[in-house]
Amino acid sequence: MAVCPLYRHTRREEMVARGKLALFAADLERPAGEPLPTFHRHAIDHCLLCHSCEANCPKGVKITDLVIAAREEIAREAGLPPGKRLFFALLGGKIPGLARMLKFGALFQGLAWRRIPQSSGLRRRLPFPLTDDHTVIPRLPRRQLADFLRARKPADSGPPVIFFPGCAISYLFPEIGRATIRVLERLGFTVLVPKFVCCGTAARAAGDRNTADNLQHQNHELLAALPLGAPVITACATCGHALMRYDLGGRRAVDISVFLMEHRARLETLLAGRTLDLDVTCHDPCHLRKGQGVIREPRELLDLITGNRFRDLAHPELCCGSGGTFGVTHRELSRTIQAEKIAEITATGATVAASGCPGCLIQLREGLTNAGTAITAEHPVVLLDRLLG
Amino acid sequence: MPDITAITAELHAAGIDADRVITDRTAMTCYGYDATRQSRPPLLVVLPQSTVEVAAALKTAAAHRLPVFTRGAGSGMSGGTIPTGAGMVLSLTMMTRVLELDLENFMVTVEPGIITKELQEAVAAHGLWYPPDPASLAFSTLGGNVAENAGGPCAVKYGVTGEYVRGLEVVLADGTVITTGNKCVKSVSGYDLTRLFVGSEGTLGVITKILLRLLPPPAARRTQLLAFADMGTAAETITAMFRRRLVPATIEFLDHHSIAAIRQELPFALPPAARALLLVEIDGEPETVDRDAERLRELVAPTAIAVITAADERERDTLWQARRALSPAIARIAPHKLNEDIAVPRASIPAIIARIDAIAAEVELPIVCFGHAGDGNIHVNVMLDKTDPGQAERGERAVAEIFRATVGLGGTLSGEHGIGNTKSAFLPLEWDAPTIATMRAVKLALDPENRLNPGKIFPPDFHDHIS
Numbered sequence: 021m022a023v024c025p026l027y028r029h030t031r032r033e034e035m036v037a038r039g040k041l042a043l044f045a046a047d048l049e050r051p052a053g054e055p056l057p058t059f060h061r062h063a064i065d066h067c068l069l070c071h072s073c074e075a076n077c078p079k080g081v082k083i084t085d086l087v088i089a090a091r092e093e094i095a096r097e098a099g100l101p102p103g104k105r106l107f108f109a110l111l112g113g114k115i116p117g118l119a120r121m122l123k124f125g126a127l128f129q130g131l132a133w134r135r136i137p138q139s140s141g142l143r144r145r146l147p148f149p150l151t152d153d154h155t156v157i158p159r160l161p162r163r164q165l166a167d168f169l170r171a172r173k174p175a176d177s178g179p180p181v182i183f184f185p186g187c188a189i190s191y192l193f194p195e196i197g198r199a200t201i202r203v204l205e206r207l208g209f210t211v212l213v214p215k216f217v218c219c220g221t222a223a224r225a226a227g228d229r230n231t232a233d234n235l236q237h238q239n240h241e242l243l244a245a246l247p248l249g250a251p252v253i254t255a256c257a258t259c260g261h262a263l264m265r266y267d268l269g270g271r272r273a274v275d276i277s278v279f280l281m282e283h284r285a286r287l288e289t290l291l292a293g294r295t296l297d298l299d300v301t302c303h304d305p306c307h308l309r310k311g312q313g314v315i316r317e318p319r320e321l322l323d324l325i326t327g328n329r330f331r332d333l334a335h336p337e338l339c340c341g342s343g344g345t346f347g348v349t350h351r352e353l354s355r356t357i358q359a360e361k362i363a364e365i366t367a368t369g370a371t372v373a374a375s376g377c378p379g380c381l382i383q384l385r386e387g388l389t390n391a392g393t394a395i396t397a398e399h400p401v402v403l404l405d406r407l408l409g
Numbered sequence: 410m411p412d413i414t415a416i417t418a419e420l421h422a423a424g425i426d427a428d429r430v431i432t433d434r435t436a437m438t439c440y441g442y443d444a445t446r447q448s449r450p451p452l453l454v455v456l457p458q459s460t461v462e463v464a465a466a467l468k469t470a471a472a473h474r475l476p477v478f479t480r481g482a483g484s485g486m487s488g489g490t491i492p493t494g495a496g497m498v499l500s501l502t503m504m505t506r507v508l509e510l511d512l513e514n515f516m517v518t519v520e521p522g523i524i525t526k527e528l529q530e531a532v533a534a535h536g537l538w539y540p541p542d543p544a545s546l547a548f549s550t551l552g553g554n555v556a557e558n559a560g561g562p563c564a565v566k567y568g569v570t571g572e573y574v575r576g577l578e579v580v581l582a583d584g585t586v587i588t589t590g591n592k593c594v595k596s597v598s599g600y601d602l603t604r605l606f607v608g609s610e611g612t613l614g615v616i617t618k619i620l621l622r623l624l625p626p627p628a629a630r631r632t633q634l635l636a637f638a639d640m641g642t643a644a645e646t647i648t649a650m651f652r653r654r655l656v657p658a659t660i661e662f663l664d665h666h667s668i669a670a671i672r673q674e675l676p677f678a679l680p681p682a683a684r685a686l687l688l689v690e691i692d693g694e695p696e697t698v699d700r701d702a703e704r705l706r707e708l709v710a711p712t713a714i715a716v717i718t719a720a721d722e723r724e725r726d727t728l729w730q731a732r733r734a735l736s737p738a739i740a741r742i743a744p745h746k747l748n749e750d751i752a753v754p755r756a757s758i759p760a761i762i763a764r765i766d767a768i769a770a771e772v773e774l775p776i777v778c779f780g781h782a783g784d785g786n787i788h789v790n791v792m793l794d795k796t797d798p799g800q801a802e803r804g805e806r807a808v809a810e811i812f813r814a815t816v817g818l819g820g821t822l823s824g825e826h827g828i829g830n831t832k833s834a835f836l837p838l839e840w841d842a843p844t845i846a847t848m849r850a851v852k853l854a855l856d857p858e859n860r861l862n863p864g865k866i867f868p869p870d871f872h873d874h875i876s
Contacts, residue, residue: 021482022526022547031502031522032456033483039439042448046435059436078737 023072025339029356034063037073037083044086056094064090066350068343069225070306075313091227103150104226104345111187111218112231119164122191126160133157141385150348154355156386158192165194169213172201178208180250181279182243182271186259187218188378196378199405200255200276206408207286212250214242219262225344236266243269253279255401257377258344261311275308276401277317277376287324295327296407301370302400303361303384304336305377318400322374325403331368338364340375342383354383362387365395374400411452411473411495419472420455423465429456429503440498443485444545445831451478451492456500460578460586460617463499467615468584470497476860477582479611481522481550486750487829489557489610493864499615501552507531508618515623516575516592521552521616528621538626540567543825544733552616558608560825562659562690562732565783567624569825571607578618579606582856590620605851610827611862613855627692630658631702632725636683636715640664640766640778643685644759646709647782650689651755655704660783661688661732666792667779670738674731680715687782688732736788739777743792746777747804749832751815752786752824764814765789771810772803786824812838828866836868 021027026035033039043060050056067087074083100108110118133142141156151157165185181204189197201211216239220232243252243266252268254260255276263273280287300322308314322330341347341357361384365373373388373395375381384397413432420430431437431454442448452475457463470477476496483490492498504520510532511517517532517539525546529539542561543549549559555577560569576590579602589602606613637643647660663671665684672679679686691701706716719725740746753761762778769776772791780788791807793800812822816839822832836845849871852859 021484022524031505033439033500033502034436038442038483042439042442043435046438050435057433057436059431059433063436078734079740 021073023076023337025068025070025072025341025357026066026353028338029353029360030066034059035066037077037081039063040067040083040087041081044090056097061094064094066353068306068339068341068346070339070343071310072306072337072339075310088224088227091225092229093227095227100226100228104228108223108226108228108231111222112234119166119191122160123162123164126162129160133159135159136389141389152351154386154390156382156389158382158385160192161194163194165190165197168194168198174211175205176210178205178210180210180212180247182246182250182252183211183213184216184219184239184252184254184259184263184273185213186216186254186256186378187222188258189256193378193381193399196255196399196402199399199402200253203276203280203401203405203408204253206290207280207283212246214246216242219256219259221258221262222344224262236262240267243271251279255376255399257305257308257311258379261307264312275312275314275317275376277321278314280401280404281317281320284320284324290408291324294407295329296325296403298326298372299329299331299368299370300326300372300374300403301331301333301365301368302336303333303340303365303373303375303380303397305375305380306339308376309337318374318376321400321404325400325407331370333361333364333368335364340380340383340387342379344379347383355387358383358387359391362391362393366391366393371395372403373397374403376400411475413453416453416469416473416475416497419469420466423462423469425455425457425462425465429458430454431456437498440480440483440500441492443480443483443488443490445486445488445491445829447488447491447830449492451498452495454498454500456503458503460580463501463580463615463617464584464586466497466499467580467582470860471583474858474860476863477615478862479552479556479615481553481556482524482545482548484545484549485553485557485829486748486826487557487823488831489827489829489862489865490553491830493830493862496860501615501617502550504552504617510535511592512537514592515625516620517623518618518620519551521550521555521619523551525549525551525554532623533626536625537623539573539621539623541570541573543570544736551619551621555607555616555619556609556611557827558825560781560784560786562661562781562783564781564786564825565660566656566658566692571604573621573623574603574607574619575622576620577603577606577616579614579616581614582858582861586617587614592620608827610829610865612852612865613861615861627658627694629695629698630690630692631698632688632690632719632728633702633705634715634717634719634728635687635689635709635713636679636717637685637687637712638682638714640685640762641759642712643687644762644782646687646712647758648756649708650705653704653708655701655708657689657701657705657783658692659688659690659781662686662779662782663688663732663735664778666742666775666777667735667739670741670777671731671735674734674738675727677717682714688728735779739790739792742775742777743794745793745795747791747793747808749789749791749808749811749822750780750786750824750826751789751811751820751822752784753815753818753820755783755785757818757820758782758785758787761787761815761818761820765811768807768810768814772807774800774803774807776807781824784824785820809835830864833864833866833868836866 021036024036185197220235224232252273340361341354347354437450440454441450455466478492479499480490502522504522506520508518543559554570558571663686775792777790793804
């Protein structure tokens with residue numbers, strides 16, 4: 021209750037874990053065949069799956085698993101909305117050509133969306149569904165991560181590491197993937213990037229378990245062919261969190277910030293005292309801080325990059341309100357949460373807000389753009405790559 | 410049977426939107442519980458956003474003769490918010506505004522749904538301090554704090570919620586809005602109605618605005634953890650501190666059961682022989698804080714087996730987190746607990762601790778004690794398995810015995826949780842018949858139909874008598 025971002029802004033008991041548990045208990049009494057009341061549907065729908073309640077639960081109740089199970093139940097009863105169905109069919113590879121479609125989109129996005137000066141985002145020209153005049157979406161890159169991977173000559177002398185880029189980095193933010201690979205190679209690692217598919221979180225969160233399990237299975241098969249001792253590195257908090265439920269064959273999954281801090285001495289040698297001349301703050305992605313328990317390392321990394329000019333937020337643990345598709349389906353509430361986050365970022369006086377999650381970056385960039393500030397939002401590894409030159 | 414359709418129509422007509430009136434039977438389950446694990450769904454739930462809406466809801470309830478149960482975050486420990494009958498729950502959680510921050514007079518006016526910690530942060534941003542610190546401050550609401558007159562660790566030096574409440578806006582049972590108190594430090598015109606409503610547990614009216622006094626925050630503080638080989642020595646140390654005129658902001662104590670429950674979470678190792686801990690915080694100007702911390706070290710040197718000083722804010726936070734996590738942590742000792750929050754005059758702490766030890770031996774159940782020893786307020790947890798009839802009976806006997814011992818020492822049934830419906834049967838143990846009759850006269854003068862939070866505070870026969 022103290023930590024639920026939705027409760028913070030709605031003050032309604034059905035938003036918090038305790039209320040949802042009471043509703044689930046009441047549901048068990050519901051006669052078979054009687055449809056779920058709208059109130060319950062609404063309550064189950066209203067969860068960012070941010071794990072804040074779980075991270076603070078003294079009894080270790082897995083509330084997000086229960087919410088996901090409830091969503092699976094609803095999806096089974098009523099089916100998924102058509103938009104989500106199409107989206108997961110694309111992610112799950114049932115409809116081929118997601119990468120090509122997005123590339124095609126990159127060519128023509130200028131017709132419907134206009135660029136925003138001093139931002140890497142786009143605003144709509146036409147009244148698209150699910151958007152409004154304040155919606156800022158990332159510009160689709162013409163060159164996706166796959167194009168970069170094809171062009172690169174992988175080093176093959178150092179110890180191997182596996183990079184799991186995930187959809188957002190592959191298709192929307194290839195620069196994060198590129199930076200991750202370059203930094204790891206500079207540290208002397210051989211970076212293996214097999215053709216992983218989506219980690220499955222988006223489908224799982226919506227209650228589409230089949231698609232999620234299927235994706236996980238495909239990734240398991242790709243992993244089977246890779247060296248056993250190599251850690252699986254993620255630069256997307258959500259993918260990293262999803263990998264926690266994977267069978268990695270004894271390998272460990274590790275966020276890039278943690279991995280870099282484990283190799284801090286070598287990184288310091290590489291940097292040779294160079295720093296970026298800027299003040300930086302950090303928004304903790306829920307799937308990193310609460311999902312993976314990573315809090316210290318991104319701060320240490322940012323301090324290293326800027327020469328101890330990291331400034332913490334007043335409430336770094338608060339969700340940014342993105343919550344995957346929550347920001348699209350519950351725009352008003354998501355924007356309220358976003359506004360609070362942006363105000364805290366502005367109050368730090370930093371010029372860059374770092375965050376290790378593409379979803380958070382989209383949400384932060386939209387908020388920062390709408391607030392009219394010059395503060396930018398970046399992935400920490402992109403800052404590091406820029407510093408390394 | 411009340412006409413739900415007519416009631417909701419009246420509420421909508423008064424401007425309360427449909428999504429703030431809940432009538433779905435199962436949906437209401439999440440507005441019918443609190444921290445006592447009791448749960449009873451009401452007839453309907455209303456989430457007002459203003460005094461006008463609260464007044465409209467109370468008028469509607471009056472017209473339909475509905476009982477009204479006011480609630481905040483539902484973190485109460487005595488069942489104060491549990492709907493004891495088919496009535497209207499008023500959840501004030503959406504009334505969260507800071508209405509005025511008066512920096513000249515050190516006063517703030519807030520709505521009752523603001524969370525205690527949010528209020529503290531809001532005034533801290535302007536260099537002011539709201540001291541009361543109930544363990545639930547990260548989620549409990551100020552309205553609930555005032556209604557139960559909640560306290561916290563810093564009560565030793567700074568007192569409880571009621572000592573900061575200077576005025577209220579209250580909606581009475583028939584929907585009339587009244588105002589009490591003002592910003593004057595000295596104010597003696599008429600009855601002190603503010604004091605009457607503080608701690609009235611929602612039985613006299615619905616609080617819709619709260620005027621609070623604030624303090625400048627202390628410049629420095631020092632947090633020390635003192636370990637002792639036995640509880641008696643720890644208890645004696647507390648009285649010795651005051652005898653030396655040493656007044657810390659807080660003195661929390663933990664018995665050996667509590668220590669076992671949180672040992673893992675402490676940032677440093679404790680001596681294995683430690684069977685009692687005191688968490689002492691001294692605050693004030695940097696010079697006096699250092700001097701007092703030194704005096705404390707000298708005082709406990711002969712008796713304590715370890716003295717640990719928190720090196721920085723982070724260590725202090727960890728200590729406090731461990732202390733706040735105690736209540737859930739001890740749940741591992743037994744499936745159920747009967748938890749009471751008795752208080753005795755602080756000079757009687759050694760006596761009550763000794764008596765509770767004896768009671769635990771008599772009933773053969775673990776009794777975990779921790780809490781705010783500096784102000785004599787002790788959380789007594791009788792740990793048991795309620796499904797075992799023998800344990801259940803012995804547990805009830807232990808609680809009755811503890812209450813008797815407490816009252817015998819000039820103590821009280823509840824230091825900060827309130828009576829609610831969990832302790833109402835014991836009220837005559839503490840107050841004689843004429844005193845309870847006086848309370849009853851006040852209650853009936855303001856709520857003649859006994860519709861405001863019925864079933865609370867007064868012993869069960871009172872409510873039978875009314876209905």
